[in-house]
Amino acid sequence: MSERGTGLTRRQWLVGATAGSVMSLSSARRPAHAQAQPKRGGILRVATVDKPVNMDPGYAQLYSSLQVYQNVFNKMVYVDEAGSFVPGLAKAWKQETDKTWLFDLVDNAVFHNGEPMTSADVVFTFNRLMDSKNKLPMRVFFSPVQGVEAVGKYQVRFHMDRPFGPFLAMLSQATEIVNEKALKEKDPKLFPIGTGPYRFAEWMKDDHVTLERWDKYFRPGKPYLDKLVFYAPADDTVRLTGLQTGRYHWIQTVPPQRIPELERARDMKASAGKPYFPFYLMLNSSRAPLADKRLRQAIAWAIDRTEIVKLVYYGSHTVTAEPAPEGPWATGVNAHKGGPDLAKAKQLLADAGMSHGLNLTYMVKSQVPVLVKTGEILREQLKRVGIALEVQPLESGQYFEGLVGKKFDIAGAWWSVTVDPDMFYYPMQHSSSGWNFSGFKSEEADKRLDAFRFTTSQAARKKMYPELVRWFQEEGSLVIFSNEIQRYWMKPNVNGSVPLPSLELRFEDTWIG
């Protein structure tokens, strides 16, 4: 969940760029995968949605920063298009016991300051992350990690205090390996130094960041591009015009209403589209009236997801009730299948003693016009069952204060991170989480979430997941209504760029034909 949207502003970690697509992966018109032989050279000018602010991966504050420096650093593990974990700086790994993992590292990675990457760097990275004195925000995601031990020069062992189910997913999301000497040499917030395919060259604030090919990259022949320049025009139309005029070669978002026309355009092509952004309503369960589960369920039964997607998102979203409607974690579960069911919604309202009507507020960031419009459609839909919804578009400072102080009935939001759904449910619904803005607290929820998180058998986790989805749908403190389809737009000669479940913009495999 974060600030984002069409013409949006800030975004944070776990949050990707906007995208939009009418099509699913299978129907994408001209997928970016090219069959031709990759070519070396060229400068790729990339236009993302927002500007970076901090290049230190320890802080990982904003997605807009992350999508730049992910090309400067490497993680130990990555996730591919299919959602499978693939080698990064770790060439192999195995789970030794329920609580220990052993990783073999590559022996030819070199930091951009000339330092060879070894197990000491991995140990340093995690010690830095886990040291509470450093107050690094990503620490919270690795709370079960007790320590990291250098077994050899290119081998490390992770010790957990509990079995940790989404460990590989977390590694694929949150930890770029850094070098202690490099951090001391230059301010890491401004001068990122990693082992990644591109090295940092220049950062002209509010304009662009230039990265150059790292010739000592550990993967022979990669990357293909000589230079990668990131721009961040704030407006969808400006970005699109830039692509059409050739100023940019690759852009992140286009106005959703123009997608059908752009799909026919000859001067650009679109990547495959993947639904990686659940959009949902947070129903404040910490106070009346929505502390009453029946009222939350009434809302879930009253909303018409298809109508919202059609009227607000022009089909650039897919209708869904779960966080990951495609990929390894898709379940197809919908506790409100057949909805909207207005009779059922009215009955639930009557059961809760609200048959005379109910007044609620919908809090939304005014900078996210699509979510404001969603509120307007919701207002009309809920009116049909006797709920009067007041849409309150708030400027971002007030919106966040409202969330933290739980001063709302319903809030519109989105999240990302579908590599492992633990990253969606645990932070937002566990009673101990600071992200539990809907204020939902339940022993049963914690028990289910802990079981899902602290089980290492992926088969066992997959077995328990559909029931977890259904249970939360029935509780109704989060009502997922759609999932935005991540899709990139580029010049026809740009190849090798596809949306990843991790939402990384990995330009290592991108080349210009």
Add this chain to the structure above:
Amino acid sequence: MTYAARRLLLAVPLLFGMSLLIFGLMRLVPGDPAVVVLGFKATPEGVKALREAFHLDEPVVAQYLRWLAGVVRGDFGLDFRQNEPIGRMILDRLPVTIELTLLASLTAAVVGVPLGLLGGGRRGGAADRAALAVGLVGVSIPDFWLGIMLILSLSLWAGLFPSAGFVPLGEAPLENLLSLALPALTLAVSRAAVLGRLTRAAVLDVVHRPFVQYARAKGLGEGAILFRHVLPNAAIPVVTVLGLQIGYMLGGAIVVEMIFTLPGVGRMTLDAVLERNYPVVQSTVLVIGAMFMFVNLITDLLYGAIDPRVRRQ
């Protein structure tokens, strides 16, 4: 003490008052900077820690004095989001805004003043009616719409100019001019229209004065009368408005900077306001205020250069 020195001294209490005003206004805007910076990561513990780090837990007066003491020493402090020195942030962005302002003002003056002269000099004629129509259209077009239209026509369709972005002057002068051409034109159109209408009115005010009739009776040509006698006498209100326009644009042409993705002061200030980045807003507004005062001083001094009567006073 000279007039200029007196004006400069007067700027000190004005800037002090401005610092108080902007500091107070920012505190009245709802939204905690720590919450905004943390966004969705705004846990109560995180907010508390960040408030301490930003000294937001101190009394407001102490916060003001801390900031003001830094400003007096030339240290604007660090911004909340990037921990970057604010002075450097402003210095990085000012050249873009100054160059854009100068180009737009120059274009506005070069187009607007002759347009007004043409109209005022031949009141009621075809040229006057055309100048009035052009001026009316120019005043009526909103910057955001014109900017997008210029991008679509001159950039996307004609391919003459880049659609967005900025190239520093020192890096590639021609590309720099090309990158600022459309933004400057966008800003210039409405300002040229205002200048044109103002020049026309000022010319009309002067053109029937006896000294103009005398010049005409002497047999001077209309061009010489307009440029040598009418224009200098009509120039003071035009220079005043031009000075004000320059002052406003130095404050950042926010919409134009957003549309053309220019890394100028306006965009930075807008972002800072949205992020409740108090020290950045306070410092930027103070610098803009100082520049505005400086431009006004220059304008006042120009009156003397234009009109000897003002000089004598």
